Amino acid sequence: MKEAGPVPDPYRMNFSPTSPDNGISRGKAVVIVSHDCITPLGDGSDATFRNALESRSGIRRLTCIDTDGIPVKFGGEAVRPDLSHYPFLSARELKNWFSPVIPHALIVVHRALRKSGLIIDESNRERIGMLVSSAIGGVGAVLAAHDAMAAGRLPHPFSNPNTCLNMIGGKAAIMSGAGGPIYSPVAACATGAVSVACGVSMIQSGRVDAAVCGAVDFPLHPTILTGFATMNGVFQSDDPRDRSQSAPALSCRPFSEDRKGFLVSEGAAALILASESYARAKGLPVEGYVAGIGMNSDAHHFVVPFQETITRCMQIALDDAGIEPGDVDYVNAHAASTRVGDAVEVRALEDVFGREARVPVSSNKSQLGHTMGASSAIEIILCLMGMKEGWILPTINLLPDPEFALDFVPHKPRRADLRYVLSNSFGFGGCNCCVILRRADC
Amino acid sequence: MRAPENHRVFVVGYAVSTALGHGLKRTWERALKGESGIRRITRFDPKEYKVCTAGEIPDFDPSSYPFLTRRELRNWHAGFVPLTMALCHDALADAGFEIKEADAGRVGAVIGSAINGCDAFESNLKALEAGGANKVSPYLLPNVCANLPAGKASMLVGFKGPLFAVESACATGNHCIAESARIIQRGDADAMLAGGIELPLLEAINCGFGNMNATFSARGGDRAVDRPELGSRPYSVDRKGFVLAEGGAVLVLASEGFALRNGLGLRAEVLGTAMTSDAHHFTQPNEDAVTRCISLCLRDAGIDAAEVDVINGHGTSTVSGDSVEVHSLRNVFGEGLARIPIVSNKSQLGHSLGAAAAIEAVLAVEGMKRGMLSPTINYIEDPESADLDFVSEGARPFEHRIVLSNSFGFGGTNCCVVFRK
8 A cells, every 4th residue: 555645644535544543532623613594583693593582483374385275384484685685696696596595505605604704715715615405405496397398388497407406505616616525415304414514524534624514495385395294294283273273383382292293494504614723723713613423324214213213323422522411501402393203302312311301402493493404504503602692592382291301491591501512403214413512612 | 523533445345227237237248248228218208309318227127126015116106215225235235244233323324316306296296286285195205305215225224324315416426435435434334335326317307408408419410310329429529418317326335344344345445535616617517626626536545646547437428528527637647648548337328417426436346356348339539539548449358456436517516536456
């Protein structure tokens, strides 16, 4: 085997270790330098967090599509940014890139980069990765192409590029100039967290200095909603006695005794990750550390989560971070809001933290609904903001389930000193990803 | 974070399904004979569409797999789900690797696709239009979910390690191999199933690519007008776009230690990987980023350009795509390029988008193992690359130890992998 150049690089693919840790006792520290999101609670991370602190809900009767004839009436429509503020979104661009995932991804990436102060230029562009992804992507474009052909017309020439999942990152790379590794990791409802995990791996292996991570989903389409309804995943009660009949927001109630499925929402989130040394050298802000990652799969059922493997996933993340369950100050739950999904997560949390666990657990989905692939990225952002400002966001609409003994931080936010936070996400197909964050100053 | 453990990573088994046949044996035999898998489309009626030819897997028979019951196929009606299950099953069998419960948490998968389960979307949309909401399958959403095929495979063969899909259009297969290798290298898994699966033959997709002028359309006096098998012609002077194809490949990768402990045969080492982004145009390739990707890959592998024995080209078959690839190869290899055989499997198989790079990786490793190069068929010399060796005369016995496999996708996504025998 060839020698590894003048300076041995222990992160190279073919570097063969002579000692188990190559003299490196810890992986490179990875920090999050900035973030931005668009959610049903607000246009921007700050607006979303402020409204969440007010215990508000982003769930309403849907108006962006006609829900006549489909069984889903409620959901979370993202607060739309004013597209005319962004010179890169010309009328022509918006006409070609008609799938909403693309302009919204561009906006959150643009704003997150601006907040970070990271200037991408010839000196660093090759060392910046692009991993922004989506769970559902631009499927609306396929449906539009299908409709056009059914009506005897040719599909829009941009139909296929709009459908192509990695085009989201591709367009963001063209806009920002990022020229390092690019691809779209997809793991259903865990997509945003897996994007962060892939960014961490890339930075840790020395392939890039910084990475743009995150996910975007705009899934409010009648066919998609009907699909979720026929699989009984989504809330669709028209029971006149249901408490949501007077207020649609009450339909979204993870961990509640009367939970009946998730609410489909729109969202976009971008996080800029960097190695700590790069961030310090460039004077970039540090919003928090990624302290540990756990990823595994269930090998069990295509939608029902599995207690043994999600327990294991949390433990892998704790081991990676080198901490004990008792070090975790708050758990940001996945909270699928389905009957079985929440029950399995609660049991797994009891397995990891003990049956008498007093660690606070809450669900941002109670306020935002389920933004699919974007949800775990948005939840990581809200964790970072909560750590920084000393707040745990609430689980709203909670009607306690006598089966669950955990502290769900019901109804109102709570002041807390958060050093380590665990954010869970579990996707269809049995893709699990747990992320442990550490506050910037500890 | 734990420190990376830096394991060496090896290919220990694989399975493919291509337009030349389901299974490596048929694909390899027909490839060596110089055959083409391109024919008139039968998956739907191509009518008088601009593009009427494609590469279809001729002989995938789900009923030959006992786990693909009729009920399972009805539920999992996006074609990429059962094909992924079959190929994961076959790849493990090829490796002689049975996943034991004790190892399950240390075996994962990164398998992707470019088009994913769009076929399920189309059929359910028709059902919704024809019969209303109750006709939409409860399995629709899981069927279109990119990571679900690997999820179904995990339930079938029992791995419980890291699992996700990676999407990067036509480079998906290589990105999946590269990320899987990194996961093993870092020590987050001992073995991974890596690959790409693509069943893109839908009317709307076919016409969409046609309207982009990306795919080959036989018109005028073209030599392929009555002979579809002549349509896929990477690097040729008369190339006019790629021929869409079905296909899939799954490779089993393992750390050196795990492979040796479990008696798995080492077929090739994943010696180097690299990824770059064009940040340039959404379909036009970019010479700087492609050149950089190839160079970074050689650097990651710790080898000089002169040590590369064979190049498995991307060979996208568009006028500018092949030209940019050849220029980039010249930038990296200089004069030495003329002595390195360049093989394009797409000349025989068409372009199976997200699966292409994974199939090409399998054929590259198999070629090293057997000391054979499959040919680049349909090649008519382009004066621009007259000095280069595209193995256009037919299959060639050739002992070789190091192969560079290129792949470049829409959206400006590039990934190269170097394998060593």
